[in-house]
Amino acid sequence: MIQDELSTRLDEKMNRNMYVLSVIAGIFLPLSLITGLLGINGAGIPGEKWPWAFTVVIVGLIFAGVIEYLLFRRVKWI
Numbered sequence: 001m002i003q004d005e006l007s008t009r010l011d012e013k014m015n016r017n018m019y020v021l022s023v024i025a026g027i028f029l030p031l032s033l034i035t036g037l038l039g040i041n042g043a044g045i046p047g048e049k050w051p052w053a054f055t056v057v058i059v060g061l062i063f064a065g066v067i068e069y070l071l072f073r074r075v076k077w078i
Contacts, residue, residue: 023078027068031061 038057047053072078 023072026072026077027065030068031065034061034064 069078
């Protein structure tokens, strides 16, 4: 009986941790996809000759992350 209660509590804690990790992955995976598609982690970003290109991409990624976070809050996933 006590062992069942302890097992249930451990299961709940593990489920909560997995939920948090899933939400974090849900925010960062699309950002990683965008940077991979733009080739930022390889040959450089499109428009690299323009001095503000990197700043525009970073601001866009931050904006996308904030939008995803707000969307998750609105759907009550966070």
